[in-house]
Each structure stands twice: as C-alpha cells, then as structure tokens.
Amino acid sequence: MNGNILEIRKVTKQFGGLVAVDDVAFAVRRGEIFALIGPNGAGKTTLFNCITGIYPPTMGSIYFDGRDISGSRPHQVAQMGIARTFQNIRLFPFMTALDNVKVGQHVRMKAKLWDAMLKTPRERKEEVRVRDRAYELLRYVGIERFADHYARNLPYGQQRRLEVARALATDPKLLLLDEPAAGFTPQEKVQLMKLVEKIVADGVTVFLIEHDMRVVMSISKRICVLDHGEEIALGPPDVVRSNQRVIEAYLGSQGGH
C-alpha cells in the first residue's frame, strides 16, 4: 500500500456526445486535504459521482486503498470507506437528526432481521452503542441540541453540518465534501474550515469541491483544477493560483479572440 488513498487513472465520463470528464488523472494522498475546483459545469460533481459509484466511468479506472473500485455500486463504495456529502443537501427530511446519523452507521452494524424482530440482547446492545455514537457525532459537529428535530426543520447551516456528521458515521477513510461552504456566511466558513481540519487531524482524508477561493486556498494542501472536463492544473495552492490557464479559466483569457 502506498501513500495514495485515491487514484484517478485517466478517467473519462461521457453522457451521449457530451464529455463531462475528459481523461483526468490525479491522486489524493493519505491524510491530506485535497481540493477540486473549476468553473461551473467543469465536471467536478460528475467526477465525485464516478468515485462514489453513482455511475461508472466511461473509460479509465479509480483505485481506492489499492483496490479498483470503478464499477462498484454506491453502497459497496460506502462499505469500503468512502463517504460523501451532496452539493444540494440530501438529508432524510422526515427523520430526526439523530436517526439520520444512525442511518449513517448502517454499514458498521451487524443486527440481522431476526435480531431486530425479537429484540435480542445483542441487538439492544448494538442499538445503545449506535445511539451513543450518534450523539457523539452530533456533538462533534456542534448540533447536539437538534438531535430530536426533523432534519428538514434544521437551519440551513446545521443541515450541512448534519450531512457531515452522517457521512462521518459511516466511519470513512476518505470523506468527499461537495461544496460544503455553499451559502455560508464568512463566519460560518471559518467554523467549517476548523471542522474540516479537525476531521483530518482525526485521521480521515478529505477531498472537497469548493468554489470559495479563500476557503480552498487556506485549507487545501493540493488542488486540482478542472475546466470543461479537462484537468488544467494540479499542485499546491500558490502554484495553482499563479497558473496562467487557471487564471484564464476563471477570469476569461486576457488577449481576446
């Protein structure tokens, strides 16, 4: 096993004639904060969806922890240790915050049908463990007092936090965050960055998509830039920031056509 937790090997994803992700290759190193940026429609979320198995890549392969996971189904990917949040929050609206996090622990539970129906001591014990862990995670992201509220009733910022807690509940090695700071106030963004740094310090690798350059530049160790599905830059923040093609992609080319 090497230092790369995730390797994207020449991945292409086409939808009909549209090439959403075009021959992209990079690796995320264990224990780092890696960011994927690019203008709208650059193919960032598509790449996330390929990694998490929502659809298979058209070409190329994806390695996680040294195993080829391209073509795996989403629940298998989660089982292996990749958790994610969604760009447009996807909680379970009519379940409590606590239950949302309990669902996250699904893959780490063993109770079978009979255990549940007959409430065996084993199942009771597991439920207690799961509940304690769920409270712990809610406290970890700072929304413990919302435990008994329906997810849909939480304020926007807390919903984003709940999504992170739910993802962490799957006990992931790699956490994919899709625009975690979208719609946040500057103050909330600072809190979010602290949270992400805490998660990494606790041993989870973080791979995030983000539009806010201040957030990206200050917390990421390395950045990959996509534009129209193509990889146009890869490296540490200051290198990417001064890259001519990145500046053009974000500001439009200076010379005009």
Place this chain on the structure above:
Amino acid sequence: MSSATVARPRPGPRRGRIRIGRFTLNLRDRDTVIYLALAIGALAFPTVADFVTGGAGGSIVLLAADAGVYVLLALGLNVVVGFAGLLDLGYAAFFAIGAYTYALMASGALFHTPLHHAIHIPFWLLLVVGVMIAATAGALLGAPTLRLRGDYLAIVTLGFGEIVPRVFRNAGDWTGGINGLSALDNPVLPYWVDGPWAGVGEQFGIVKDLIFSVANPTAWYVLMLILVGISVVMLNNLRKSRLGRAWMAIREDETAAQAMGINTVSTKLLAFAMGAATSGFAGCFYGAKLSLVSPENFQFQVSITILVMIVLGGMGSMPGVIVGSLTVYLILFKILPDAPNQVHSLLATTGFTAIDQPTGDWPGLGEFVSRLKFLLFGLILVTTMLLRPGGLIPSRAEIDVERAAKETSALGLEGAQG
C-alpha cells in the same frame, strides 16, 4: 475522532411513567396511550358485545375477528408503502397466496389434484409455512420490480395483483378453479392444552372441545388478537431497528441512502417479504375461519381497500393504520350494509313509510340508500382526508413539523439561517 464519553441528554421528567417489570410505559407518549386503549378495548370487546346484545354477541365477535384479518393486512402493507415508500397496488396477491397455502395443505383438496393424496397439516404449523411461502413470493415478485421507482413500480404490482388470482382461477386441477376450495380443516388445539382455555366438554372454555368452529366465536377472536399482537410487536421492533431506519431512508431519499451504504435492492426485497409475510398470517387465518377460499376473494378491490385503510389511518404510523383499518372495516362491512335496514326501521317507527315505497323511478328511501353505498363511502373518505390530511393518527412527522417550528422560532434560530 474524539473519544470523550458523551453525557446523553437527561431523560424527561419521570411523571406519567408506569413500570411493569422490565418495561416502562410512558403515558405521555401518544402511541403508547393508543396501543393501551386498543388493547383494553380489544380484551373487553367480547364481554361488552355479549352484554349489549343480551347474550347474542357472537356474530359481532366473529365480525371483529374478520376485521382483524384486515388489520393484519394493513399492518403488512404499511411496511411496504408506509415505511419503505414503495407503492404496492397488488397486495391482495400475497393474501391469496397465504390463503391458498392453507387451503391446499389443510384439506382434502390435494386428493383431487394430480397428486392424489390429501395432506392435513395442523393450522399452527401452517401459520409458519404460510408466512414463509408468502414471504418468498414477496421476494420473488420484488426481484424484477426493484429497479423501478414510483408510478412504474405501482403499475407492475398492479399487474401482479391481477395475475395471481387469475392463475388460481385457471389452474383448476389444483385450486378448484372458479369455485375455489372448501371444507378446509378447522384449527384444533392439541389435547394437552387444557384448563380454563379449552376444557373438553366444558361449557365456558374459550376453545370449546379444543376445536375452532363457527359455534365458537370467542376462540377465533382470541386467536386473531394473538396474531395481531405478535405482528404489532415484531413490526414495531423492526421499525425502530437498523432495517426500519434503512427502509425510511430509502423512502426519504434513495440516492442518499445508497451513499450511506444501504443496499437498496436487498432492503426493498426485505420490505416486500415482510409485508407479504404478514399477509401470509392473515391468509391462513382467513382460509381456516371461512373454511373456503375462492379467487373472487382476492380481487383488486381488496388491495385498494387495504391501501385506503392505511392512507386514512396515517401512512407509516402503526397505531394509525390499526385505527384506520378498523374504521374502514366498520364502515364498509357493518355500517353501510346495515344502512338500508336502519333507514327502513327508522322510517317505520317515525311513520314516514310513504317515502320508503317505490313509486315510478323512485325506489324507496331504503333501497335508494343501498344504491348510494359507495357514494357515501367516497364522501366519508374525501371528508376525512380533507379534515385530516395526514390520516386519522398521522405518523409523527406531521405533528412534529408544527411543534418543531414553534420551538425553532422560540429559540430565535431563524436568524441563523444561511
């Protein structure tokens, strides 16, 4: 991750709690109160029925036992529709499979089939077998439909609901065709079950002479109570378990559920299987009690009636589903059929017999009411759903929305929104 021990929020005030051994009843919990009221009502019902009718409560008690069949069916369909959010319009198929399982294995029926050998397996064993077979059928039907979502799934289950009774009707060699199968065995208690339950020759035993027969309404009633009790406890345990949460997660957002590591295919299959298993229970009881099964008893209308029961009661809420199914059953099988006679006697006692006489196009009020039965039923449904959109006893979702909204504004949290 932080390993700090977590102090859980203190449980609320201990008032309103009753401890019975290991169990604690919380009288402030809505569902507990409803379950308690239903249990007390159910236990008192035979006595009350006998008392009110002056010792002739037998037919009402039998009717209540039949209502129990629908309670079981509604509880089962609630797993599929209410918990997992999969619209199943062919649920009567599983009911039919349970009933035919009993009919074939507990009667002389198989003697007249190519097998030429009748088998008489005891009812108690067949309860288990019927559940297994129905559950398997549920999983088999589920398998090809699970890639479908929403409306498409509903149409396929509708097809299955049409196919199964038709197969039973057309496979005449085995199932007696359109006439169905009759003279099914009565359940019998083993001889060693004696005492207050069953004394042989006893006048007051609940199961007189150890046989469940029409002359023995309370026996059927008690049996049904036990079946409903078992189902409620098991399904409620499931609801609060890993599997129950997975079902609800799929109902709420299938993509997010997958991303949380839930295998949606096997989880949905289990929902179909558990729903079908419950209807297997109901089917066995139904076959044994009626001593007759025929394809006509499992038509589309049965599926729709059960669906109406759970929607009216409150989808996803188990006490709601029980109350809803009892209510709809009472309306459909007691109040509406009796209505014309009630009108007749009302008019007779008040002296308005004139409007009860058929003249020209007017059929007489009593007959008129009888023709309007389903219009009345429809009116009741529409009115109830308008007044209580979440059902009679909504699943907590609907209530909590309002409560939580109040709390949120009380905490002054709205300003915190991004």
